[in-house]
Amino acid sequence: MIDPFILKHLPHRPPFLWLDRIVEITGATIRAEKVLDTDLAIFQGHYPGYPLMPGVLLCEAVFQAGALLIGQSLEAEAGGSQPAGVPVLTRILGAKFKREVLPGDTLEVSAQLVERMGPAWIMKGAVRVGGKLAMQVEFACARKEG
Numbered sequence: 001m002i003d004p005f006i007l008k009h010l011p012h013r014p015p016f017l018w019l020d021r022i023v024e025i026t027g028a029t030i031r032a033e034k035v036l037d038t039d040l041a042i043f044q045g046h047y048p049g050y051p052l053m054p055g056v057l058l059c060e061a062v063f064q065a066g067a068l069l070i071g072q073s074l075e076a077e078a079g080g081s082q083p084a085g086v087p088v089l090t091r092i093l094g095a096k097f098k099r100e101v102l103p104g105d106t107l108e109v110s111a112q113l114v115e116r117m118g119p120a121w122i123m124k125g126a127v128r129v130g131g132k133l134a135m136q137v138e139f140a141c142a143r144k145e146g
Contacts, residue, residue, distance in 0.1 A: 006032075009071035010064060011086050015041070018061035019109060022068070028113035030069040034061055038103040053101035058135045062125035063089050066111040066141055070121055073113075074143070085145035090120070093138035105129045119143060 002014075003021045010017065023031040036053060043051035067087040075082050101107070111125035119142045126136040 005072075006068065008082070009068050009075075012064060016060075017064070018057060018107075019064050019068070023108075025069065025072055028069070030065050030072075030111050032061075032065050032068070032109045034107040034109060036101070036103055036105050036107065040103065043103050051103050053103075053105070055095070055097050055135060058097075058101060058107070058127045059092070059095055059137050059139075061107055061109045061127060062111055062135075062137055063139060063141075065109045066121070066123045066125060066139065069111055069113065069123075070141060070143070085143045087121070087141040088144045089139060090142050091140040093140065095135060095137040097135045098133045099129070101127070101129055101134050107134075114138075 002017065005022055006017070006019050018034050019032045020034050021032060023033055042054065042057070046052060046054050070087040106129065108128040108131070109125070111123055113121060114124055115122040121141045123141065124136070124138045127134045
């Protein structure tokens with residue numbers, strides 16, 4: 001079951017929603033999870049006989065967590081009402097992949113605000129599996145209205 005907070009703050013929907021639940025939001029940090037079903041269609045083609053979660057989708061999970069953090073922050077600034085627009089990715093500053101992620105794994109996704117400069121949000125995030133770092137990325141987002 002997908003956390004209603006996620007559905008409220010992200011335009012993404014299955015099969016391109018890479019978060020299931022929010023674990024914690026505190027200030028400038030968010031932690032979320034995604035269970036990778038063993039029968040996801042992505043594993044049929046990446047790679048047949050040795051299925052791996054694509055690194056670009058690990059990045060996407062972090063970007064979605066960052067968008068949730070931005071949405072929550074903007075909602076708090078607006079006194080509880082959800083402002084118009086959605087956060088969009090504007091820059092990937094770097095990504096490092098440390099270990100393979102397999103079908104059945106639970107992604108432990110985190111994103112943290114590094115700096116906010118006007119409409120730009122500079123962030124960093126990571127995916128862990130079993131507490132071990134699988135990937136990390138730095139990125140920037142901006143809110144697109146309308």
